[in-house]
Amino acid sequence: MLLTLALALSATASATPRTLDQIKASGTLKLGTEGAFPPFNFYQGKTLTGFEVDLGNALGKALGLKVEWVVQPFDGLLIALNQGRFDAVVASHAITPERQKAVTFLNPHYCSTVNIVARKGGPLSRQALAGKTVGTQIGTAQIPILQAIPGIKDVRTFPNDQTVLSALQAGRVDAWSSNGPVVAYMLKQTGQGGKILIGEAISRERNAGAVAKGNTALQGALNAALTRVQADGTYAKLSQKWFGQDIRCQ
Numbered sequence: 001m002l003l004t005l006a007l008a009l010s011a012t013a014s015a016t017p018r019t020l021d022q023i024k025a026s027g028t029l030k031l032g033t034e035g036a037f038p039p040f041n042f043y044q045g046k047t048l049t050g051f052e053v054d055l056g057n058a059l060g061k062a063l064g065l066k067v068e069w070v071v072q073p074f075d076g077l078l079i080a081l082n083q084g085r086f087d088a089v090v091a092s093h094a095i096t097p098e099r100q101k102a103v104t105f106l107n108p109h110y111c112s113t114v115n116i117v118a119r120k121g122g123p124l125s126r127q128a129l130a131g132k133t134v135g136t137q138i139g140t141a142q143i144p145i146l147q148a149i150p151g152i153k154d155v156r157t158f159p160n161d162q163t164v165l166s167a168l169q170a171g172r173v174d175a176w177s178s179n180g181p182v183v184a185y186m187l188k189q190t191g192q193g194g195k196i197l198i199g200e201a202i203s204r205e206r207n208a209g210a211v212a213k214g215n216t217a218l219q220g221a222l223n224a225a226l227t228r229v230q231a232d233g234t235y236a237k238l239s240q241k242w243f244g245q246d247i248r249c250q
């Protein structure tokens, strides 16, 4: 009976997003991410790293907080955020009207395109996708955009971009769609540049972190921290380190 009560209480506690005051009192900011989206958030060996990991750590530092990362698959991140598993998510979410109904977005921390990618000779434009199969990650903003392409044969979803790239290499899909900087990084890492090409952009995204729906005090603090690191040169340094250019939204 007591055990049941304790379990119920801990379930309730973990189901409530923390307020800014609670986070400050604890001294630790919990950030959620995917850990499979290089070079934004990924593992190098056992170490979680990437532009968004560096940036998240810088935001914590600007607020005088330690940062603890919670890593889980992309498609469950926004639900986990609203359940209070972590205080904010930093995982390359495009700001979309649908997601805005579910969570409270921060100001965007970068802008990027989503592109069509194919093996040399394969479909590299919207038009060329007629009758073709495209693979993309489950839970992403590009799925409805791909589905709306006239004549497209099939939009297949995969757990992450690594599995889509493998499917493309093996010819199980004709094309792949993901954020341009991610594709560029992965092709370079796997030595596929030249064999696999980056084609047309099908969307332009404003990518942002988010807090649980309505957690506006935390949103304000994180936005202020982002403005600060973008003004003091921290952001520019990190962007140069990972991309060789400044990827902030203009």
Ligand code: LYS
Pocket: 034, 036, 037, 074, 091, 092, 093, 094, 095, 137, 139, 140, 141, 142, 179, 205, 207
């Ligand atoms: N930026 C896209 C989106 O918001 C893709 C993110 C994928 C992260 N692994 O859906």
